[in-house]
Amino acid sequence: MSTTELAHNRHIPDRLDNPLRSALFSWETLLILVAVAIFALNSLASPYFLNAWSLSDLTFNFVEKGLIALAMALLIIAGEIDLSVAAIIALSSTIMGMAVQAGVDTPGLVLIGLGVGLACGAFNGLLVTKLGLPSIVVTIGTMSLFRGIAYIILGDQAYRGYPASFAFFGQGYVWWVISFEIVLFVIMALLFWFLLHRTSFGRMVFAIGNNPVAATFSGVRVERIKFILFCLTGLMAGVASVLLTSRLGSTRPSIAQGYELEVITMVVLGGVSILGGSGSIAGVVLAAIIMGLVTFGLGLLNVPGIVMSIFIGLLLITVIALPILWRRLRERQGA
Amino acid sequence: MNSLPNRILKHREIWLAAAIALLVGLIAMRFPAFARLGNLLTVFNDTSILIILALGQMVVILTRSIDLSMASNLAFTGMLVAMTNAAFPAIPVPVLILTAMFVGAALGAFNGILVWKLGIPPIVVTLGTLTVFRGATFVLSGGAWVNADRMSPAFIALQRSAFLGLPILSWFAICAIALFYVIMTRTPFGRSVYAVGVNPTASVYAGIDVGRTKFLAFCISGLVAGLCGYLWVSRYVIASTEVANGYELSIIAACVIGGVSIAGGLGSVAGAVLGALFLGIIGSALPVVNVSPFWQMAISGGAIILAVVLNARGERRQGRIILKKAAAA
Amino acid sequence: MMHTTIRREQLPEETRQASPRFSLSGISKSFPGVRALNKVALSLYPGQVTALIGENGAGKSTLVKIMTGIYQPDEGEIAIDGEGVSLPAAHSAFVHGISAIHQETVLFDDLSVAENIFLGHAPRTRFGLIDWSRMRRDAREVLEAMGASHIDPDTRLRELGIANKHLVAVGRAMSIDARIVIMDEPTAALSAKEIEELFLLIEFLKSQDKAILFISHKFDEIYRIADRYTVFRDGEMVGEGMLAGTSQNEIVKMMVGRAVDHIFPERHPTIGAPLLSVSTLSHPTEFDDISFELRKGEILGFYGLVGAGRSELMQAIAGMTRTSKGTISLDGKAIASRSAADTVAAGIAYVPEERGRQGVVIGLPIFQNVSLPSLKRTSEFGVLKLASEFQLARRYTERLDLRASSLSQDVGTLSGGNQQKVVIAKWLATRPKVIILDEPTKGIDIGSKAAVHGFMAELVAEGLSVIMVSSELPEILGMSDRVVVMREGRIVSIRENKGLDAETLVRLAAGIAA
Amino acid sequence: APAYAQDNVKIALVVKSLGNGFFDAANKGAQEAASEIGGVEVIYTGPTSATAEGQIEIVNSLIAQQVDAIAISANDPDALVPALKRAMDRGITVISWDSGVAPEGRQLHLNPSDTDLIGETIIKLAADRLPDGGDVAILSASSTATNQNAWIEAAKKALPEKFPKINLVTVVYGDDDSVKSTNEARGLIASHPDLDAIIAPTTVGVVAAAQVVTDQNLIGKINVTGLALPSEFKQFIDNGASQAVALWNPIDLGYSAVYLSHALATEKAKAEPGAKLSIGRVGEVTLDDTNAAAMAAPFQFDKSNIEEFSKIY
């Protein structure tokens, strides 16, 4: 803290370190390095990897989960969590399927898909903010509830017969190998980056996550913002549902099983603190890409998916533990 | 004001037990055989594994932690003992059970060490080990299943054989309930688990090592998961990578329904057991009363939400009272 | 133990025979930015009650935590019966027979009363299991001995009022067969009757030859129960001796009359018309029938003992808590809305007391902390303008002479005093008409205090009105134009700060007849 | 077009889930076909849990690896169609076997046996032991499995004419998951006290049902039948929980899948309605209007022969 004592001049600089320099030592840089390394390894390991179509196909492995992770990142930064996102996908897809039977056309289907997602998110948000319940239990409950409703509606049936134009969202290409899904992901990532890092809303999200009491004392409407974040997460689950349903061309109640944990893993791997208060959209996007690279790369080598998950799990623990060990080490040297 | 009936009614476990009795009553109206003792014992036996797991999870949750890796731990140890049994049928089953408990506890200790020594949030640690343990199961088995034909008769028969008219599996649950009851209510460790969850700062003042208590809690949940690894595999007579996939959330749900507060410090053995039984009864009753099994998930989801809402009502915190007249009133 | 032998020579006749049961010497303890204790000494004698006296923040509780193994001193020795000991953890204090009632009730809300009393040393059965029935019996005995037999050992602590909780804390200390008993403001939340019972208990402990440390801000209690006194000021020991023969005035002077006091700013207030008026404001449990007016350009001091309810009142005015009755109006307009966001918009800023919890957002950099309540002004259509955020932050932090290396530094890395400056800057940046400062200099060093005081003077000179809640007499006397004294949730007196003296205020706040 | 420049023809055998004994046996046959044909590399793969999403990810990586053919036993007839269509667009031969995909998602489908025949056989296995008629229930796999649903349809069709005394009380789904199948079997027994037989046309479900009957001491009262792998099921024939079960030869099925994939991929054969295609040592099949073909009739196992077959698969 010697700098503190020395700063006798009344001028306090905006920042001390060169932003470029601090960017160089950031979490995102680490993730970029990891991503590049995995990319390189993939290209070496399989001759089929470096190919426009392969790289395009690769994106399907993470885009739907990544879209939810964008919103989930904000929610976790604000100190809450939503385990029901995969169930929201299932319910939203089921309702879309019902709408198809009723003869609704593509634009209507999309609206319904997004609307159901939003409504589910709002339901979570109401339970958490109005009744003051812990979000982790609320969403464990709604996770069963939402998917349960999908099972009640569908039972052992499947909905199919989506209109041909509906296939575009999950299967269509905007240009050459550039799929609609990846374009949407890039746009959404930019939007969320802007929302979190460049608006007063995003600033309040950080404040809430770091210290909800102080945020309330500072006039931040904590409950309202949390509610909005739950709605946003539900909405993004709705978006993912539209994409996934379109990609599968059919709906079963077991759709997107287990996605919630993968989404949360993405968020945490992206450097978002599970305790709230810190994280970045760039990190989450990179984590999504890394998970896509790992699964697709190992898939090319015909490594079973479950073995890939060992890599992801270890990556998660190591990446979280490393900074802590590093700090310990430095403290020990300092003492 | 503190009369006995009053005090009893304050316990949420009583309410839950009443709700379960009501549920059984309702089912019995449509299907009387369900409420017969024999059938209820079968339901209890069917729920035994969930009960044991919920008890382990309860200890962890009480310390303000969470163990998402229990089901994966179960799959791993289950696979390990099944493969051991297939390869060396001569090893007596009790030895295998002890092995399962030991291996499970070791995996739990791995979680616990990361929480204790590195201070990584339990949810992150166990989210990681959730996939690692299950992946390790696949690696261990090479993806192959161990079927009934490869297990020794004793391995399969043990929990099915009866003692005093009850299957051994039920006895496992009964012993676990008794043991956990004693640990949680009658041992300094059990009480320090509560203390850590209720108020970590005050625990430090009272001379409790908070990190170590959490570590031990994870060892217990791991040990229990290991034991259930054997029980599960021998009950369903199959060991595969997919065993109990996603079951971690059912375990947590049982605790939550049983009134174990996710914020730590609140919850009881009776609650966790009743929460598990509630899920077990719904699961076994639906096909019986001819409600489509597809309703089961929604019903248990609704039950979880309802339980959380009701528990939260009971926990409303009061502010401090400065005014003397208010304090007296 | 050289130290103690020398000291004994100076002691009056009757204690010279007894050697101290527990003695600390040369104890220092620093926290980031604060030297809480500086080479202090304290001795406790068997069969005697020693009162530890000092202003808020003098370091009393810090010493208690060192005596109970919760904090480790930076330097100094601890001895029991003349033998040096170390207390590396709370448990080791237990083992040495030290028991304490801490100032913050560190109890377990969701455990039963009996368990709160016995956690960590519960009676066991032959098999090593906790013996609940004996524990209940013992708990009942302990509570009865304290005259608190109305508390049922089986109730959950959460269901008890704060006074009863405090009794349980006392019971916990009693339950250990301790030779040294420490009580950090045990009477703060007790009623007169309960205090009487506590005193009977202390008399009993004295007769049992225990060494007792008693901390209180209330002089009548100190004179009733204590034999000896030790006075701390700003982390240093400034005096000790036998109470008999020492007048209350002498002690008050020791604790408030600071030799190296900083000079309060010279002010020539021009006080205008009433700006904020609060009338019959009430809360079901926290405060009742509060009416006062704050005038333009005025500093209104709120004095009272800890727990008098000043903070609750101010939070209600700031829109953080609901009230049951009464009105608040600013500039003649009633403030209808009851949320912090609306109060800020109306022009009232509340700088909270608990800086760490309610004030700073640790994890965010300084400039983001400062701009948090003013985000509307540093953004356009919700889009942040970084440059104007920095500008805003710089304007107010530089005025407060914040010592920081850059505005992008995490506030968590600042010292307590500098954090406090950030909090004040944050509220000033909202351009309020009224600013409420709750313990604005709590836990900050003398230098920063002067800066804050100087700045307050500037503010009122610019026409702002200030409410200053403080438990520090010099601050109240040095800064206020008028002083409101609160006790137990009610206003007991509103006075012009002319010819007011510390003792009058202490008496009013503690309810001692003059 | 297939890459002749490469030495090997790469054929991916995609199964519903890894670890399942039935598919492991099929893989054995696939490898046999590969070494018999020569110059063929078989990639045996599948998700860990039987989901369509898992299979889609695998199909995507197979497309990227530019395999020559994909032979899939699908977890969902519809959800896989888009991914498989894409594979065909990129010149990959796609066939389904065992559990089919909708016609637009594959070039041909290889049924292990004639659907109607299987449907009839599973009922007959139960009916043979119930000369006076009785109540039977079906424990199926996943509710979306094409093959299961087709067999159950066929069984229902056969009931009124050929087995008038047999009463099918219900159909439940165990999702090819041991736990779920066990619970469903228990539910069946609890809710239908007069049940005489459980028919499980799935190798996972039939083992679970037989284990439940054994555990609940209902041997002799409830007869378990269906489709079972002899090696996994032998003990239940031995202990009497089941009188007889049936199955086709999974080894032959895997063999044929690879044989046909190879023939199509190397353009030695063409998949069109009515075509007669050779499947090497197994014989030949004829494609119907939907390009589907059926292999041999299911084979019955009982006390007399299970010992022998349990050593093979």
Ligand SMILES: Nc1ncnc2c1ncn2[C@@H]1O[C@H](COP(=O)(O)OP(=O)(O)OP(=O)(O)O)[C@@H](O)[C@H]1O
């Ligand atoms: N954990 C801590 N971290 C930082 N500073 C601390 C900590 N604990 C105490 N301090 C500071 O040490 C000083 C002494 O505090 P302490 O609580 O000992 O005072 P006290 O004499 O007990 O006051 P009171 O009469 O208000 O109880 C204060 O300036 C306080 O802010």
Ligand SMILES: Nc1ncnc2c1ncn2[C@@H]1O[C@H](COP(=O)(O)OP(=O)(O)OP(=O)(O)O)[C@@H](O)[C@H]1O
């Ligand atoms: N009854 C109590 N229960 C719990 N905490 C208490 C109680 N009384 C006082 N405290 C603690 O003492 C602190 C000061 O109490 P409070 O804010 O009510 O009174 P105040 O008159 O504003 O005192 P202060 O001079 O500390 O501002 C609070 O932050 C609180 O933590």
Ligand SMILES: [Mg+2]
């Ligand atoms: Mg104190």
Ligand SMILES: [Mg+2]
């Ligand atoms: Mg206060």
